[in-house]
Amino acid sequence: MRRFSFASLLSEALGGHQGWGRQWRAPDPKPSYDVVIIGGGGHGLATAYYLATVHGITNVAVLEKGWIGGGNTGRNTTIIRSNYLYDESAGIYEHALKLWEGLSQELNYNVMFSQRGVLMLAHNHHDDQSFKRHVYANRLNGIDNEWLSAEECKDFCPPLSISPDIRYPVLGGALQRRAGTARHDAVAWGYARGADARGVDIIQNCEVTGISRDASGKAIGVETTRGYIRAGRIGVVAAGNTSRVMAMADVRMPLESYPLQALVSEPVKPVFPCVVMSNAVHAYISQSDKGELVIGAGTDQYTSYSQQGGLHITTHTLDAICEIFPQFTRMRMLRSWGGIVDVTPDRSPIIGKTPVENLFVNCGWGTGGFKATPGSGHVFAHTLATGEPHKVNAPFTLDRFRTGRLIDEAAAAAVAH
């Protein structure tokens, strides 16, 4: 792997950058791999990377039906935080956040992780209680998260309106300073480059069409548009398409796939210093390095694989944004798009074993998967390498939907009275 640095960039500049090679190869699939990962998004590529680097398993293929990072990895609003309420969630997101903090150096690829702080606004008494519950739980879990008054919110995020005359005045907020954003595409590319350099085959335009099982029911390989591939173990990391892939092995999943939309404004000079989220009015906003305001909308109410949602979802989000940032009504929406998010009944992921031997799944990240990418890949690699979950992903079983041991962050935060 050719090392990236300012020095290498300078030396290439002298030669017109003719010397850069491919960041990852474009190999044909081999007949057999120790591990086959279905899905070349951030989570799948990170899994391959950690299989190679942590577990020394390099006979690995990542199969991607389109282009790597083309699903939700390249379609999200890049918010990274770990201030979740429950120990289980806090555990996995903080595991991820710690990896984010050194990721550019680890991958030798600048993923532009920017710890700009994520400020979650409280608009009513219920938010106030709920956020303080989070703040205290986070403190005892060693995760930074602090309560700010409305005035402190305004100091931290000057464009914010804390007028008492808006529909839902800001009463305060919870701020995680270590949280922030990253450059989403770079995460996929950086992991791909790192995994490839260690021997992982990243195979694009290769759609899995079947999962083959032996007489005992064990998964033994995959049918693909580029031929049959034998596999020691199979990891399904297919996000919105997980239900379809798992159905190939006759496993039915507690998942539904919804359109999730986002949009960006035209680029402007720095105007927004952090990430602001408001659950009460459903708004997420930050500013990218390029200068675009990046705004996340909600899901549509129906399942869909169309990567397209309704305009009313977008306008409602902008209503909320302009309610708390009224000066932005003259900004313009430049581009909007949709992803397909796989949502579990408790909105927490499923990472681990399935009823089919040698078949493992990592799914159900819903609207918040990007932030978990390094942690998710790290623990899923452990699970695939050892056959058993890492302690961080042990609670995120498929079985919890039988026992009722749900990890329901949304229920804990979203009930009004």
Next chain:
Amino acid sequence: MLLIDCPFCGKRPEVEFRCGGEAHIARPANPFAVDDQAWGEHLFVRKNPRGLHAERWIHAHGCGRWFNAIRDTYTDRFVETYKAGERPSVDLSEARA
């Protein structure tokens, strides 16, 4: 925004409706006759197909009636809508995986 053909009112914009998820999931007559696994599946497991999907809608800001629809989740096109208790005319087994 979808345009939905309420079997009672005709075509109306989606904002008048609420989607109730997968249709034709019968609540077990005696829930205690099914084990935890089957009950968990009843509660949570969904077909989530890419293709034809039988789903429930309620015309919440209209007649207030629940009804069912067959919609292609890849194109978002409705194939038909029909009243609760009725069966669809299309054969869902032909649905795309």
Next chain:
Amino acid sequence: MAQTYRLPTGGRIDRSKPIRFTFDGRTIEGFAGDTVASALLANGIHLTGRSFKYHRPRGILTHGSDEPSALLSVDRGPGRIDPNNRATVVEAREGLKAASQNRWPSLSFDVGAVNDLLSPVFVAGFYYKTFMWPRSFWDRVYEPVIRAAAGLGVAPQVPDADRYANRHAHCDVLVVGAGPAGLAAALAAAKTGKRVIVADEQPELGGSLLHETTTTIDGQSAEAWRAAAIAELDAQENVILLPRTTAFGYYNHNHIAMTERVTDHRADAPKTAPRERLWQVRAGEVVLATGAHERPLVFADNDRPGVMLAESVRVFVNRYGVLPGRKIVFATSAVSAYAAAADVKAAGVDVTLVDLRPEIECGAEVERLQALGVEVLTGHTVVGTKGRMRVEGLIVAPVTNGEIGARRVISCDCVGMSGGWTPAVHLFSQSRGKLAYDEGLDAFVPGASAQAERSAGAAKGLYDLMDCLASGFAAGAEAAGSTEVRTFSATPTPVGFKPVRALPTDANPAKVRAFVDFQNDVTAKDLKLAMREGFESIEHVKRYTTTGMATDQGKTSNMNALGIVSESLNRPLPSVGTTTFRPPYTPVTFGALVGPARDALFDPIRTTPIHDWAAEHGAKFENVALWRRAWFFPRPGEDQHAAVARECKAVRNGVGIFDASTLGKIEVVGPDAAEFMNRLYVNPWTKLGVGRCRYGLMLKEDGFILDDGVVARLADDRFHVTTTTGGAPRVLNHMEDYLQTEWPELNVFLTSTTEQWAVIAVQGPKAGETIQNLVSGIDLSNEAFPHMAVREGHICGTPCRLFRVSFTGDLGYEINVPSDYGRAVWEAVMEAGAPFGITPYGTETMHVLRAEKGYIIVGQETDGTVTPDDVGLAGMIAKAKPDFVGKRSLARPDLVASGRKQLVGLETADPGEVLDEGAQIVADPDQPIPMKMLGHVTSSYHSANCGRSIALALVEGGRALSGKTLHVTTPTGFTTVTVREPVFFDAEGGRINA
């Protein structure tokens, strides 16, 4: 400054209406009908801005909404300043202030231009390879510098002075684009009498007809035909014509979103007029007549101010009467540029045309142009330009059999380039129609439709005027269900071009900076670097290089980028793919999308019949769900704490009055009402007597608490159900869902009566005495009307449902009267209670009083993961019922496991210390992090009646911990608490019957 580049005659501008505006402080004169771009050009100004990355001088490339370079900040007065406006779209108007962007200190001397010198380093994706060391420098040094350099204009800083409107419309046929094809389509559709809407982004309808000065249609001039067509359409009531209206989004089921620009172009706009209007149209059929975009040529330094698209040069001359230069060179591989050259020559300008195609491919157009006195060089390539702030010459060289001959500099002050045309298939693609690659056109054209739409004219690759008119008419007729066919006669349009990618050059390709995406500064070299690094999917190339991601969303660059990638990979163009087109077609202001949806129109505010009384009496309010509820009633000089303490004591010592109208209310009626209630609630209902009430608890099917409330039986077949304030819609939905879809055999009707009843809670030992003289037809004695009973009768002569219920633990009544009488009855009760010191109280006091009694609030003590047993309400569950919603789930392993969190009371050692709600509870505060958390504080108040603080909490195995010491987080550390029963006041419960 005089308009030295304005032609003495011609153009569509109104020379009788001169206007003045400023550009970077300098006064510019123009005429009504000018865009800012045409007026700048009329004054000889090409340099309008600096590019995004390299800060290269940039000018006006196009004449329309595809403009990537000429982006200006526009100031129309206070609160009306916004960035990134395309000079080619902004209509010039009196008093407007335009300014260039992304330059410092000035447009002509920009320090940022140093980036251009560093361009060998700042190649595509360079930032992924560096800025990683030392790690802490990213947040503190590198990123702030990158951010400051990036971005284009400056975001608005103050609230918008304008307002925006929304409009919904239905039509049978929506025609997008009013060029020749769109107008023909509209004519055909309108004749059928169907409802037709025609939208076009330009100030005037007509599209290319607005600059066709020599063409004829059906024997008339193009302008005469255009005017007649518009007059015909305008005269028909079934037609709505919308100029200045951009259809930007094509959504599901023929839902099309458009923005109409209403006032930006008017210096005299009425104050009440909205700036823009969002149209959401549900169309039966759509005709897409959106035209085509011209492609720039990709050659070294093709970005110099003065280098424009060929057709744009023609538009400025013909439509605006402006000469973009005095000596203009056209460089083209497309026939259309010959028409531009001819028109420009006719305007008296020195013209040279360089055709990239060898002479034998150029056809008769060459001779025709030469006959006008234009020098035509065929078989030449362009290898560069001269000039920096303005093009001064075009460097060309002959190409023979791939060999590049001697260079020649053609001096000029403007270049018109054309690499051919790309149909504007954006809306078609958004509609999810399948694009098909047409090799002859070297473009993607509309293939199979996914919705009820059809394309016409240049949008489907038809460039001849006669074809456009015929295809438009056919599309319009078909869309309107008519079979009428009409043919048109029109001057033939010379069409055809040879696709070229990066132009052949004799220079070292590594040194050539030939721009593909002008705004994002992406060169052909960058695209090749991306491919060298393994980015082969067009989506990867786009994301790695940022080509096509600027504010023009690649209108001028996408096909050139695709072509270069296809050529470099040696793969057919369609196999490289095209990027997916996403809304919006052109940028849309947030304001238009938001419209009037601000404050109470953002979310409605619900108020009760007693709201105004509360406001008049100084209540502070809080938002609860959509409701605005009285929170507390401070007297002069009181803070919240003092007011609440006073209200709390008043209730327990005398009588208080509380507006409970927000409680959800549902009337459950029918022969099977009791059976329905049995299935929905955990409690038994069959034996509840008429006139009696019961506290009902409702679960979701997953076994967790959904809602609670008092339910009264008014008759065998009638229940008056109450819900929490926020839960009412959820509960009604839940009930309707089960009733209609699971148990349609039950004969039950559900009616929301929340808004029908005003509910006045009168609570406290003096409650009975307060209301006894107001009530008629109801015996209030304990024997006749015990706790948890309901009676119908009259109060103040008004029919009422009177509940003997208490959410305070004291004697209490809830008076339900029809809403319209709510305030009158409230005031009567206030008067009757005056001798007892009746005190109005708000939600805060209500919360404290119920917490003193350990009554839960759903959503505060519960959070969607709490079972009846967790909050000590297992006793409510009817043992005999075989089933109710949620019962099966209560038997799931984790819901019966030990160690679940249970509701307890907490007492601080210091009675004055009030715990934080949400505070976490641990057994050992000295344990290492991460700590084992046992639960959290759900409610916490100072209780004036108990003379100390009180708190409720959910604690793991809490009921067994009574008397034990635990530790609770505070903002600075921990405090000590003792676990106790969750009832703090009148544990025996005697007061309720007092």
